[in-house]
Amino acid sequence: MTQDPGESPTASDDPVGTGPERDQEKLAYRMEKVAELLDVSYWTIRGLIRSGRLAHIKVGKYNLVPHTEIERFLEDQKVPKSA
Numbered sequence: 001m002t003q004d005p006g007e008s009p010t011a012s013d014d015p016v017g018t019g020p021e022r023d024q025e026k027l028a029y030r031m032e033k034v035a036e037l038l039d040v041s042y043w044t045i046r047g048l049i050r051s052g053r054l055a056h057i058k059v060g061k062y063n064l065v066p067h068t069e070i071e072r073f074l075e076d077q078k079v080p081k082s083a
Contacts, residue, residue: 028057028064037070048073 031049035042048054049063054073056063 026067028059028066029070031056031063031065034065034070038074 029037031045032042034054035045038045045054045065049056049065054065055069056065058064
């Protein structure tokens with residue numbers, strides 16, 4: 001699909017999902033963003049990574065936490081319902 005110059009792309013123009021609307025579904029996040037998403041400090045995220053409770057990947061100088069790892073971590077933190 002072609003678009004006029006100066007016109008911003010829409011979701012239908014972006015079938016791969018790389019535009020701004022994909023922000024909530026990034027493949028991985030930097031530690032600062034993970035802290036923001038989970039409403040905790042950077043140091044909490046750093047501690048979780050160092051302790052091995054939150055997996056990460058190293059890309060250059062950045063520690064990135066995969067989106068799926070954030071979901072796994074949150075699922076593991078659920079408190080069971082009491083009977």
